[in-house]
Amino acid sequence: MPRTDAVLADPRLVAAAGRLGRAVVKDAVVRAQRRARQGGLDPGEVADAAVAALPPYPASLRPVINMTGVLVHTNLGRAPLSAAAVEATAAAAGYTDVEFDLATGARARRGRGAMDALARAVPAAGDVHVVNNNAAALVLVATALAAGREIVISRGELVEIGDGFRIPDLLVSTGARLREVGTTNRTSYADYRAAVGPETGFVLKIHPSNFLIEGFTGSVEVAELSALGVPVVADIGSGLLVREPLLPGEPDAASALEAGADLVTASGDKLLGGPQAGLLLGRRDLVERCGRHPLARALRVDKLTLAALEATLRGPATPVHQALHADAGLLGERAAALAGRLAEAGVDARAVPGEAAVGGGGAPGVTLPSAAISLPERYAVPLRTGEPPVVGRVEGGRLLLDLRAVPADRDGEVLRAVLGVGG
Ligand SMILES: *Cc1c(COP(=O)(O)O)cnc(C)c1O
Numbered sequence: 001m002p003r004t005d006a007v008l009a010d011p012r013l014v015a016a017a018g019r020l021g022r023a024v025v026k027d028a029v030v031r032a033q034r035r036a037r038q039g040g041l042d043p044g045e046v047a048d049a050a051v052a053a054l055p056p057y058p059a060s061l062r063p064v065i066n067m068t069g070v071l072v073h074t075n076l077g078r079a080p081l082s083a084a085a086v087e088a089t090a091a092a093a094g095y096t097d098v099e100f101d102l103a104t105g106a107r108a109r110r111g112r113g114a115m116d117a118l119a120r121a122v123p124a125a126g127d128v129h130v131v132n133n134n135a136a137a138l139v140l141v142a143t144a145l146a147a148g149r150e151i152v153i154s155r156g157e158l159v160e161i162g163d164g165f166r167i168p169d170l171l172v173s174t175g176a177r178l179r180e181v182g183t184t185n186r187t188s189y190a191d192y193r194a195a196v197g198p199e200t201g202f203v204l205k206i207h208p209s210n211f212l213i214e215g216f217t218g219s220v221e222v223a224e225l226s227a228l229g230v231p232v233v234a235d236i237g238s239g240l241l242v243r244e245p246l247l248p249g250e251p252d253a254a255s256a257l258e259a260g261a262d263l264v265t266a267s268g269d270k271l272l273g274g275p276q277a278g279l280l281l282g283r284r285d286l287v288e289r290c291g292r293h294p295l296a297r298a299l300r301v302d303k304l305t306l307a308a309l310e311a312t313l314r315g316p317a318t319p320v321h322q323a324l325h326a327d328a329g330l331l332g333e334r335a336a337a338l339a340g341r342l343a344e345a346g347v348d349a350r351a352v353p354g355e356a357a358v359g360g361g362g363a364p365g366v367t368l369p370s371a372a373i374s375l376p377e378r379y380a381v382p383l384r385t386g387e388p389p390v391v392g393r394v395e396g397g398r399l400l401l402d403l404r405a406v407p408a409d410r411d412g413e414v415l416r417a418v419l420g421v422g423g
Contacts, residue, residue: 146201
């Protein structure tokens with residue numbers, strides 16, 4: 001059995017230790033030696049086996065091809081960053097002037113480039129602030145504007161976002177009290193009017209971003225709420241900054257502010273298509289109260305987030321935007337071409353029409369016409385556990401690989417992955 005030190009001196013493993021860390025490489029060597037000792041491997045093949053078993057990336061997070069048909073999939077990291085955002089993130093990763101003015105040599109406002117880009121994107125906002133995610137934005141607003149006081153909210157908007165995360169619980173955790181008004185299906189202006197008083201911190205309007213209530217329903221829009229004479233905060237969820245014609249039911253920051261919202265909160269990594277972040281936009285005095293609250297420091301974003309957010313706001317169309325606007329006819333052509341190549345290779349593959357969705361990140365009930373490759377269900381596990389992992393969805397005993405969230409230049413990888421599963 002070759003000694004561990006001797007195997008670790010293999011130039012491929014020396015290089016790998018520089019990239020992945022020595023402990024990871026040593027672990028692969030020890031496991032290969034164990035296999036050899038048990039007779040599963042020739043002792044001369046230990047180094048080769050260790051090289052083959054090395055993890056592909058320095059962290060355990062792996063890039064995945066999302067063929068679920070869900071564009072903003074929380075389990076798959078929500079929005080993929082644009083190439084511009086990735087480049088900006090890499091540039092900011094080392095020492096960077098995030099809080100420093102290179103011209104004067106003095107301290108400067110942290111993240112001013114990202115704040116400026118956000119303010120430009122939504123001119124109706126008097127000021128902007130960025131925190132870790134929308135949940136953090138809500139915590140900050142509730143703490144700064146309503147701790148010890150009341151947040152007036154409709155019973156139809158007491159939302160659970162997912163994985164047990166409930167917005168009402170989050171709000172109450174700040175020391176604010178909820179003043180629930182109306183009913184699950186109907187809330188009127190009079191309900192709000194009767195609840196607003198000296199104890200009111202603000203009225204909160206939450207966009208039900210992952211469910212629809214249909215039938216005998218009624219709710220009050222931001223424009224009407226602004227007549228109540230107390231601050232109106234609109235949690236729009238998905239982070240659309242301006243109207244998206246394809247998603248007419250999805251609120252956007254500019255429209256909410258123009259309708260009279262005093263503050264808007266939103267996520268950065270849903271339909272905005274950027275990094276995980278929470279956006280606060282609106283009346284200057286209220287944004288300042290939030291930004292100056294001691295809690296703001298605990299919720300502040302990292303330089304990598306600021307870089308990615310600024311590039312997302314200024315840069316070219318994001319992958320989420322491109323997936324949303326992908327032409328269904330072209331998706332069908334790609335699916336047909338891929339299924340044709342697979343069928344030629346003897347795979348039971350067909351191109352089928354698909355239905356994609358924005359996902360928990362927004363636009364509940366909206367289906368986007370799409371196209372998919374239909375395969376036998378037994379392909380699901382090997383594709384998911386392959387490299388790169390390809391994640392589809394199983395429906396009616398078939399695995400559907402939906403193309404809407406896949407850029408066209410990755411079709412070759414999809415083809416190779418399916419062919420790699422073999423008969
Ligand atoms: C997604 C969502 C949140 C939570 O946002 P995070 O950025 O995940 O913290 C809050 N409110 C609404 C309406 C949402 O859709």
